Amino acid sequence: MVRIADFALERYFARWEFAVEHVACASDVEGWSMAELLELADDETRAMWSDLRLGYTESTGHPLLRREIASLYESLEADDVLVFAGAEEAIFCLFMTQVREGDHVTVTWPGYQSLYEVARSAGARVSLHALREDDGWSLDVDRLIASFRPETRFVVVNAPHQPTGMLPTVGEWRRLAAACTDAGVRLVADEVYRFLEHDGAETLPAGADLDERNISIGVMSKSFAMAGLRIGWLATRDRSVLDACARLKDYTTICSAAPSEVLALIGLRARERVLARSRDIVSANLALLDAWFERRSNAFSWVRPRGGSTAFPRLVSSGPAGGSAARFCARLVESTGVLLMPSSTFGFGDAHVRMGLGRTDLPAALGKLEEVLDG
């Protein structure tokens, strides 16, 4: 029997996501419609779509899809990519196959629970590397490097980071990667929000490009706004990692859904347009939130995210929403159908909420939130 703690965020969504009017805490970007996506197909992918047969697919992923994914990296080829059902399956297979009893793993926190829970369940000793609001949720690279131990095998960093929007500078990122290489520690870079950098911040070099032992995690769900495809991947030049993961994948999904592979290929080939749409949605919401939080500074304290499609404001304790984020979120969803996510879902106190920047109904959700604050 696999012993693993409940995934609090997914349990929260299981209760609420499809029962509310406004999911104002989603981390994905508003999904593409099939009709709009198919309009982006080129001759080859249009034919692949119309002639598609619904058989099993290659368990490593369609060769053209893997080639397209590899082109997101500087130094990778198609064989350095293994396709999964979302980033979630990739994370599961990675830690289940790579972590041994007693290994030490450090993971940025608050964060996506599977990035540490799967390793824990596989017997690792996990250190949560807390990001600090007082530091503007920045990555304290020196503190992170100082936390390495002789038995540290993986450092897991999600950047751009969910929920805080943390994004290191390219210099900080390279310094961390170099320290990992020197210490023989593998850097696992969860890059599912890559390409969603705000205010001209540079896209970080991919983890997998910085050392051949590093591992990058990617997905179609977030920056590419196609969560329903359930297509994600691991990318690394260390093929022994991919080989081990492929052997576990034989017991999870075996191979990807054939329609999803073709649609992901269409989306990735048209990535400039796909990403431009996501950035437009996110930057419009960010501008709206800047003004909104300024007006509502009695209720929320706002650290502007540097990247990604979420933010993590704090409820001012003496303000109209203060006291307990969990209680406020419960009151909000019951009375208005607007869903925010309390920080308790991340095991990170009870003063913050996650907000999503990727949905086009955010203005309507903020209007209802305002009514509750005023009511």
Ligand SMILES: Cc1ncc(COP(=O)(O)O)c(C=O)c1O
């Ligand atoms: C940091 C991070 N990694 C991985 C995932 C998993 O992505 P998916 O649900 O598309 O598999 C998420 C989803 O929220 C995430 O926020």
